[in-house]
Amino acid sequence: MSITRILKAISILSVIALPCLANAQTASLEEVAACENLRSIRNLTITSAEIRANDQSDNPYCYLRGIISPAIHFHAQLPLKENWNGRFLQWGDGGKDGDLDYADHRVAEGYAVTNSNTGHDNGVEPGASFAFNNRQAEIDFGYRAVHLTVLAGKLLVNQFYKQAPSYSYFEGCSQGGRQGLMEAQRYPNDFDGIVAGAPAFAYQALNASGIWNLQRIYRENLAGNLAVDTDANDSFDSLKLVEILHEKVLDKCDVLDGISDRVIDNPLNCDFDPATDLDDLTCSSDEYSDDCFNESQLRTIADLYAGPIDDSGRQIYPGKAFGSEPRWVGYYIPHEGNNMSPSKLVGVAGDHMNYLFYENDPGKTIPDVRDYNYEAKTTGPFPEFHWKDYDINDFYSGKGDLMKSITDATDPDLRQFLGDRGGKLIIYHGWVDTLIVGEDTVDYFEEMVDVTFDGSFAEANKDSRLFMAPGMGHCGGGPGPNNWDKLAPMVDWVEKGIAPDFVVAEHITGGIVDNQRPVCAYPKQAEYIGPSNGVDDPTNWTLENFRCE
Numbered sequence: 001m002s003i004t005r006i007l008k009a010i011s012i013l014s015v016i017a018l019p020c021l022a023n024a025q026t027a028s029l030e031e032v033a034a035c036e037n038l039r040s041i042r043n044l045t046i047t048s049a050e051i052r053a054n055d056q057s058d059n060p061y062c063y064l065r066g067i068i069s070p071a072i073h074f075h076a077q078l079p080l081k082e083n084w085n086g087r088f089l090q091w092g093d094g095g096k097d098g099d100l101d102y103a104d105h106r107v108a109e110g111y112a113v114t115n116s117n118t119g120h121d122n123g124v125e126p127g128a129s130f131a132f133n134n135r136q137a138e139i140d141f142g143y144r145a146v147h148l149t150v151l152a153g154k155l156l157v158n159q160f161y162k163q164a165p166s167y168s169y170f171e172g173c174s175q176g177g178r179q180g181l182m183e184a185q186r187y188p189n190d191f192d193g194i195v196a197g198a199p200a201f202a203y204q205a206l207n208a209s210g211i212w213n214l215q216r217i218y219r220e221n222l223a224g225n226l227a228v229d230t231d232a233n234d235s236f237d238s239l240k241l242v243e244i245l246h247e248k249v250l251d252k253c254d255v256l257d258g259i260s261d262r263v264i265d266n267p268l269n270c271d272f273d274p275a276t277d278l279d280d281l282t283c284s285s286d287e288y289s290d291d292c293f294n295e296s297q298l299r300t301i302a303d304l305y306a307g308p309i310d311d312s313g314r315q316i317y318p319g320k321a322f323g324s325e326p327r328w329v330g331y332y333i334p335h336e337g338n339n340m341s342p343s344k345l346v347g348v349a350g351d352h353m354n355y356l357f358y359e360n361d362p363g364k365t366i367p368d369v370r371d372y373n374y375e376a377k378t379t380g381p382f383p384e385f386h387w388k389d390y391d392i393n394d395f396y397s398g399k400g401d402l403m404k405s406i407t408d409a410t411d412p413d414l415r416q417f418l419g420d421r422g423g424k425l426i427i428y429h430g431w432v433d434t435l436i437v438g439e440d441t442v443d444y445f446e447e448m449v450d451v452t453f454d455g456s457f458a459e460a461n462k463d464s465r466l467f468m469a470p471g472m473g474h475c476g477g478g479p480g481p482n483n484w485d486k487l488a489p490m491v492d493w494v495e496k497g498i499a500p501d502f503v504v505a506e507h508i509t510g511g512i513v514d515n516q517r518p519v520c521a522y523p524k525q526a527e528y529i530g531p532s533n534g535v536d537d538p539t540n541w542t543l544e545n546f547r548c549e
Helices: 003-019 029-040 103-109 135-161 175-186 205-220 240-255 294-306 325-331 403-407 417-418 437-452 490-497
Strands: 045-052 063-068 071-077 087-092 114-117 167-173 193-197 425-432 464-469 502-509 512-520 527-528 547-549
Touching: 029 045, 029 063, 029 135, 063 135, 071 103, 071 135, 087 135, 103 114, 114 135, 135 175, 135 205, 135 403, 167 175, 167 490, 175 193, 175 425, 193 490, 205 294, 205 403, 240 325, 417 425, 425 437, 425 490, 425 527, 437 464, 464 502, 464 512, 512 527, 512 547
Parallel strands: 087 114, 087 167, 167 193, 193 425, 425 464
Antiparallel strands: 045 063, 063 071, 071 114, 502 512, 527 547
């Protein structure tokens, strides 16, 4: 490398990495050269390598991009040697991915981090369209991209630091949670510890459920929509019925955990029944209002709580949790505020059945997925397929079995990872998550305990923990305590042998903690032990006033 090139790199770095911070670190000539020289690795395709500033830290890092044939693009964020904590971290993805995700905060903590686009670019192939008649892209997305990115990352760590990582971790939520469980099942030697949040492990079932839920709402020309058109101009301007439903659920089940905090600690203990508990709010036969529920709306509510069942009575996926009702609005309910475009429709599920469910793709997406009345053109060289035409009976028909084998991470046998490998697993999920239902994660964990540990929670807890967060939404948010460092408990467990019996979660409003308590390792739950006359006083909702029982 020429001295001119080195000086140019240092000059650029001094402008980027020293934004008026006297204590900001700069890379040495040797560090710049070591980073750039990674482009010369003979057995890995690296397209760029440079020193970059980190907006989460005063310390710059070595940034690399590369390609794994045929179409997996990956990148690596490597702290400079004096800032590396000796650990490797694979950062998980979200949605259908198709981009490179950064973990600047983990790099600032000293982790060497990698991530990939899982084999496609969503800028040109948005949503699930990347999978159209492309089996290799499906395989890369399903499991291959993460594993190979891990191997590439560890090779780069060895080359850059001249030593292997002391520990390797995975952290991800949603799609990333699925990736974490897939790694534990298929590639048990990749990681020492895996943190899988709100895992989309039953990938085909949850997407089939998403379409089925939308079909319930859109049927009969939106007669069962929980948003109401109060001014008869097709605006669906009122969400009052959702608020009424939520309050009725809370009235019945909030106090079951002993605290009135507008959070249902375990929705599975709630026995709310729309048929009886909403009886006094049923509209007369000719009434349409946002003060009462018509028969179609009551049927929608019952269906969403029950979850999809095929004609043979087989359950496809659990229904929505009691207490999650406000979160239905963003995902499923078309209304004026979201331009009649609920995110489940225009986001992760609207084109899923076109490209990622069937072994043979049935057809391209219709011009506007919001148009329920559109009739798909099913003939010609490029037939269309409308999500409204998906038949839930196809789920167990065998037509989707190949894609299940590629994308689903439902294998409960983790003996290789948790036993032979000695790995550790933390799964977490929010109880009011309505995108991926928490009950399904509980069912998987219990099945894993049965298969891997012969049904012994005592044995399972030596290597695996499940944390179900009351009032937490999808990967965060929600009315309950939902904020904690997801990776730190895993590091303490793997490296210090400190198993997390609970995590300390906080709810923050306006930058101020207004609710704090332990989220206990399943099946235990937090029990209030504070002042007996202050159970409903938010000032008493602090860690010391709870214990796991």
